[in-house]
Amino acid sequence: xxxxxxxxxxxxxxxxxxxxxxxxxxxxxxxxxxxxxxxxxxxxxxxxxxxxxxxxxxxxxxxxxxxxxxxxxxxxxxxxxxxxxxxxxxxxxxxxxxxxxxxxxxxxxxxxxxxxxxxxxxxxxxxxxxxxxxxxxxxxxxxxxxxxxxxxxxxxxxxxxxxxxxxxxxxxxxxxxxxxxxxxxxxxxxxxxxxxxxxxxxxxxxxxxxxxxxxxxxxxxxxxxxxxxxxxxxxxxxxxxxxxxxxxxxxxxxxxxxxxxxxxxxxxxxxxxxxxxxxxxxxxxxxxxxxxxxxxxxxxxxxxxxxxxxxxxxxxxxxxxxxxxxxxxxxxxxxxxxxxxxxxxxxxxxxxxxxxxxxxxxxxxxxxxxxxxxxxxxxxxxxxxxxxxxxxxxxxxxxxxxxxxxxxxxxxxxxxxxxxxxxxxxxxxxxxxxxxxxxxxxxxxxxxxxxxxxxx
Amino acid sequence: xxxxxxxxxxxxxxxxxxxxxxxxxxxxxxxxxxxxxxxxxxxxxxxxxxxxxxxxxxxxxxxxxxxxxxxxxxxxxxxxxxxxxxxxxxxxxxxxxxxxxxxxxxxxxxxxxxxxxxxxxxxxxxxxxxxxxxxxxxxxxxxxxxxxxxxxxxxxxxxxxxxxxxxxxxxxxxxxxxxxxxxxxxxxxxxxxxxxxxxxxxxxxxxxxxxxxxxxxxxxxxxxxxxxxxxxxxxxxxxxxxxxxxxxxxxxxxxxxxxxxxxxxxxxxxxxxxxxxxxxxxxxxxxxxxxxxxxxxxxxxxxxxxxxxxxxxxxx
Numbered sequence: 001x002x003x004x005x006x007x008x009x010x011x012x013x014x015x016x017x018x019x020x021x022x023x024x025x026x027x028x029x030x031x032x033x034x035x036x037x038x039x040x041x042x043x044x045x046x047x048x049x050x051x052x053x054x055x056x057x058x059x060x061x062x063x064x065x066x067x068x069x070x071x072x073x074x075x076x077x078x079x080x081x082x083x084x085x086x087x088x089x090x091x092x093x094x095x096x097x098x099x100x101x102x103x104x105x106x107x108x109x110x111x112x113x114x115x116x117x118x119x120x121x122x123x124x125x126x127x128x129x130x131x132x133x134x135x136x137x138x139x140x141x142x143x144x145x146x147x148x149x150x151x152x153x154x155x156x157x158x159x160x161x162x163x164x165x166x167x168x169x170x171x172x173x174x175x176x177x178x179x180x181x182x183x184x185x186x187x188x189x190x191x192x193x194x195x196x197x198x199x200x201x202x203x204x205x206x207x208x209x210x211x212x213x214x215x216x217x218x219x220x221x222x223x224x225x226x227x228x229x230x231x232x233x234x235x236x237x238x239x240x241x242x243x244x245x246x247x248x249x250x251x252x253x254x255x256x257x258x259x260x261x262x263x264x265x266x267x268x269x270x271x272x273x274x275x276x277x278x279x280x281x282x283x284x285x286x287x288x289x290x291x292x293x294x295x296x297x298x299x300x301x302x303x304x305x306x307x308x309x310x311x312x313x314x315x316x317x318x319x320x321x322x323x324x325x326x327x328x329x330x331x332x333x334x335x336x337x338x339x340x341x342x343x344x345x346x347x348x349x350x351x352x353x354x355x356x357x358x359x360x361x362x363x364x365x366x367x368x369x370x371x372x373x374x375x376x377x378x379x380x381x382x383x384x385x386x387x388x389x390x391x392x393x394x395x396x397x398x399x400x401x402x403x404x405x406x407x408x409x410x411x412x413x414x415x416x417x418x419x420x421x422x423x424x425x426x427x428x429x430x431x432x433x434x435x436x437x438x439x440x441x442x443x444x445x446x447x448x449x450x451x452x453x454x455x456x
Numbered sequence: 457x458x459x460x461x462x463x464x465x466x467x468x469x470x471x472x473x474x475x476x477x478x479x480x481x482x483x484x485x486x487x488x489x490x491x492x493x494x495x496x497x498x499x500x501x502x503x504x505x506x507x508x509x510x511x512x513x514x515x516x517x518x519x520x521x522x523x524x525x526x527x528x529x530x531x532x533x534x535x536x537x538x539x540x541x542x543x544x545x546x547x548x549x550x551x552x553x554x555x556x557x558x559x560x561x562x563x564x565x566x567x568x569x570x571x572x573x574x575x576x577x578x579x580x581x582x583x584x585x586x587x588x589x590x591x592x593x594x595x596x597x598x599x600x601x602x603x604x605x606x607x608x609x610x611x612x613x614x615x616x617x618x619x620x621x622x623x624x625x626x627x628x629x630x631x632x633x634x635x636x637x638x639x640x641x642x643x644x645x646x647x648x649x650x651x652x653x654x655x656x657x658x659x660x661x662x663x664x665x666x667x668x669x670x671x672x673x674x675x676x677x678x679x680x681x682x683x684x685x686x687x688x689x690x691x692x693x694x695x696x697x698x699x700x701x702x703x704x705x706x707x708x709x710x711x712x713x714x715x716x717x718x719x720x721x722x723x724x725x726x727x728x729x730x731x732x733x734x735x736x737x738x739x740x741x742x743x744x745x746x747x748x749x750x751x752x753x754x755x756x757x758x759x760x761x762x763x764x765x766x767x768x769x770x771x772x
Contacts, residue, residue, distance in 0.1 A: 084737045087523040106524060109740075113528035206720060266614065266634040269721055410525035414739045424722060 035068045035347060037354055040089065040097035042082050043074035046275075046305040049298070049371035050101060056366075057358040070354065073097060080209060090115040093344040098351040099358075102149050102340040104139050105210075109410040110340075111142035117341040119147045122352040128360065128377075136376035139405075140338055149338035150359055153373025156332045156399040157215060158317045158392075159183075160296055161289035162282055166316075169193040169288075176318055179325040180220070180252055187261040190288045199261045201277060201290035204253055205424035206417065207269035213419050214333050214406075215291050220249035222404045223322035223331035226456060231419075232407035238454035239415060241441040248323065250426050250433035257427045265427045279306040282315065291320060294396035298372035301390065317395045319402065332403040336376075374400065411448055418443045510753065516746035523740035531743065538747035547723050547731060548748075555707065555727040557638060562645035563706035564699055570646065571653025571698070575661055576683070578654075590654075597651030605715035608644035609633070612716070637717045637725035644712055649705070653698055660694035661687070693767060700763035704756055728752045 039058075043051040051074055058070040075082050083106055089095040090110075102110065110116050119140075123129045136151040159177070166175055169190040177183050187199035203216035221230045224245025232239055240246075256262045267273055278299045281287035283306070298304050300311040319330030339358060341351045357363070365380045367373065369389040374397055375381040387393055406412060422440040425431040431439065445453050517538055521531035542548050574593065578586045596604065611617045612632040619629035632640045664687055672686045688695070710729040713719065719726035719734065726734070728748060736745020 080738065084523070087528075087740070091528075109524040112526045113522075113524045115524070115528070206722070266631040269634065270614075271718075410522075410740075417739065421722065428721065430722070 035350060036071055037068065037099065037347075037351060038071045038073055038097040039099045039354070040073045040075060040086060041101035042077065042079070044076055046299070047371075049367055052370060053358060053363055053367045057354065057363060061354050061357055064357075065350070065353075068350065078209075079103065087113075087115070090342065090344075096342045096344045098342050098345040098347075099355050100340060100342065101152075102338050104149075104151075104336050104338060105406055105408045105412060107140070107149055107338065107340070108143050108408045109412075111144075111146075111148045112410065114343055116142070116148040117343045117345065117348055117351075118142075119150070119341065119352065122349070123147050123150070126356055128356065131361070131377045131379050133376055133378060135400075139336060139376075149340035150355065151336055151338050151376045152359070153364070153368050153371065153376055154334050154336035154400075155294045155374055156334055156396050156403050157219060157291055157293055157320065158296075158332065158396055158399055159289055159320050160282075160292050161316050161318070162285050162287060163314050163316050164285045165190060165194065165197055165288045174316055174318065177321045178329075179321050180223075180323050182321060184252075184255065184261075187256065187288065188259070191259075191261055197286050197288060198263055198281065199288040200256060201268075201281075201287055202253060202256050202262045203268065203273075203291070204257075204420075204427050205265070205269045206420045207271050207424075208273065209271070209420065210413075210416055211274070212423065213416055214335060215293065217249060217253065217419060217423055218333045218404070218406075219291055219320045219331055220252055220323075221245060222333070223320065224248055225323070225326070228404050231415075232409075233454050233456075234407075236454055238452055239444050239448055240456050241444055241453045242437075243456040245323075246440070247433050247437045250422060250436055253423055254426045254433050262427075268427060269424065275306075283308045283310065285314070294374055294392070294399070295372040297390040297392055298370070301372070303370070312391055315392075317392050319395075319399050328402045330399065330402040332399045334400070334403040334405055336373075411452075414447050415444060418447070513746045513749050513753065516743055517750045519743045521742040521746075523737065523742055525740065527743075534743070538744050541744065542747055542751070547726065550723060551726050551728050551731045554638065554725060558642060558645070558709070558713075558727050559703050559706045561638075562642040563649060563702040566642070566646045567649045567653045567702050567706075568695070568699060570650045572657045572695075574650070574654045575657035578658065579661055593651045593654060596648050599648075601648075601711040602715065604648050605644075605712045608640070608647070608712065609716050612640045612644070633717050634721055637721065641713050641716055641725055644716060645706060645709060648712065649702060652705075653702060656694060656698045656701075657691070660691040664690050696763055696766050700760065703759055707752065707756055707759070728755075 039054055041050045041054060051072075054070075054072055058072060061070055062068060075085055077085060082101075083103060086097075086100060086102075087106075087110070089097060090113075096115075102116070107116070132151065136154070137147070139151045139154070140147050140149040142148045161175055163173060166173060166186070169186070170193065171186055171189060175186065177186065183200065190197055190199035203212040205212055208215075218231070222228060224230055224243070226240065226243060226245050228234070230240060230243065230245050257265060257268075262268065263273065277287060277290060277292075278296075296317075297311065299306045300308040302309075319332060322329060322331055339355050341348060341355060345351045359377075361377060361379050364375070364377050365383055365386060368375050368380055368386060372390065372393075375386055380386055381397075406416075418440050421443070422431075422436040425436045425439070426433055441453075516531075518533060518535060519531040520527050520534050520537070522528050574589075578590065581589075599607070609616075614631040614634075616632075618632065622629040630636070668690070669682055669686055672682050677685065708729055709727070710733065713725060713727060713730055714733070717725045719730040723731075729752065732745045732748035732752065734745075735741050735748060
């Protein structure tokens with residue numbers, strides 16, 4: 001009996017100890033007298049510009065605000081994985097960061113979820129706010145027209161082409177394609193002159209995820225007859241089904257892959273293919289052209305992931321044409337990331353002050369230049385060092401005129417995945433463009449319901 | 457004989473106890489209850505970390521909870537809607553089918569057969585051979601899953617080891633992960649999991665008394681007859697237990713598949729765990745994802761019940 005009782009007692013004691021240590025560990029952070037600001041963002045081997053920005057801001061901010069500690073929480077992940085991690089951390093005040101890097105496509109849904117602090121009263125008192133362009137202000141708005149985030153910079157998409165490859169094929173430079181036919185024509189010429197070169201890379205399928213739409217299919221779709229309303233009808237707020245433009249766009253992709261003017265489907269579905277494109281294919285002149293973001297030079301600049309000084313002379317950039325050259329003549333997609341403050345932050349003003357410091361003219365200029373972003377602050381855009389950062393700044397900034405933004409609704413991610421699936425079915429020959437478009441229409445209706453779609 | 461001798465003694469001892477039983481019973485009950493106390497922490501831990509998530513998963517599957525958007529902060533009770541959607545989802549039957557192929561192909565059949573085969577061979581083999589082969593096989597098993605997954609990715613990918621070996625023989629291999637995703641992940645899981653079955657069977661075979669197999673040999677039973685009629689019936693319980701363990705482990709394999717193919721191309725290697733992950737996290741539908749997880753839970757529970765039933769008569 002004695003023995004049993006002692007076992008029971010020690011079990012209780014151990015249980016108690018576990019509970020106690022659990023408590024102390026949990027309450028430790030709040031015991032600290034210093035205020036702590038947690039900052040969450042992406043840092044990978046290919047993307048360090050934001051880490052540089054926050055490291056600088058942390059030092060300045062801590063010097064200016066005594067007793068405040070800024071805790072940087074870089075997350076090494078792809079964009080998609082980062083968004084998942086961020087959303088999970090925001091479910092509890094204990095783990096939610098105070099300031100974080102936020103994708104414009106996730107912004108409206110995250111504002112609806114109550115993850116983001118309404119910034120209206122803070123920006124109205126912020127003297128720098130007038131420096132931001134109207135488009136940038138618009139990008140930070142939630143469904144209720146309040147400001148929930150401040151834009152760090154934006155981007156556009158252009159066709160990047162290899163001058164040596166084009167010269168070898170006898171194509172006149174600078175290359176300015178006016179229609180889809182011009183693209184196809186150039187690709188065929190390249191294939192004829194250098195059979196070992198991949199003439200035109202066109203991202204497609206689920207492997208490259210959202211990127212395959214942004215740096216691929218949307219350039220086609222938004223250049224068809226419905227223009228900016230090709231995917232989502234902004235007037236009725238409904239998703240477009242049954243459009244000829246969708247079928248035509250898939251047919252273009254199909255043609256590129258069937259005639260072997262693009263990468264093989266297996267290569268195109270490799271999530272890491274972009275690394276080969278920047279690191280090997282363009283520097284070795286084994287690729288004719290690809291659609292890619294305005295940030296492309298950041299990979300090749302000094303300090304980039306695939307340093308290649310020759311890009312200044314060897315590469316050209318131009319706007320992607322509309323289907324038949326109809327107005328506005330070119331098409332591009334824009335995204336961009338913002339900074340936002342968590343709704344659960346303990347000291348909103350302090351968090352906003354840190355964010356404002358990170359977005360100051362000097363910091364924004366350094367960030368835009370290092371990351372080849374298109375400036376959203378007027379004073380940065382006018383700065384000489386911004387324009388001189390690389391030879392392509394002028395071209396990609398001009399493309400802003402014809403750019404489009406994705407419909408950032410809560411369903412967007414699922415619809416984007418369906419667009420990727422339709423592309424993948426076409427390039428892997430599992431469906432004809434018509435069949436893939438029909439399957440897409442059916443899938444969209446299943447996601448948003450019959451009242452959420454509009455037949456065009 | 458012994459029973460007869462013991463019987464009177466037994467009744468003799470019992471009598472005084474039953475006389476005072478009415479007073480002593482509560483004490484005995486308390487003692488009995490006291491014995492449960494050391495189990496309490498374990499039970500509490502089980503409830504918190506095992507039953508908790510299960511209950512949450514079942515509850516979540518009846519809501520439209522999501523990772524972001526309005527439903528993230530205010531999930532609504534939507535009844536069986538997620539399950540109705542699941543039944544009508546064309547990917548779901550495919551996913552069940554792929555999970556079944558994966559589990560049967562890589563665990564129930566291959567790991568079992570290969571594990572038993574290796575264990576039998578090792579009984580006969582030279583000690584040095586046993587030690588070196590055993591080490592190599594166990595190495596695959598003790599590797600962290602993420603490392604094993606990368607090793608397999610590097611082996612099967614387009615420029616991977618396998619295709620380089622084939623190139624030495626003048627053959628051009630396909631992109632295995634793209635053209636034969638199920639084949640690649642089944643082989644990878646077989647490679648990784650065989651060690652477990654091998655070790656279980658080695659232990660079981662060591663317990664088969666040599667005199668029985670020797671007796672069978674003297675009775676004229678050949679090698680295959682001895683295996684089928686003597687050895688296998690004697691380790692039947694181990695086979696059932698091992699099959700249960702490896703099939704349950706394989707049913708929930710995620711990292712290996714996610715790293716190698718991420719469920720692709722298309723949905724061609726999307727087993728249930730991958731489908732649940734995609735829906736819950738990639739598309740933010742936590743409610744729908746947990747519905748898939750709950751279905752997996754039920755399938756796992758059915759498997760367990762079947763195996764436990766199969767074990768029962770042997771124990772008596």
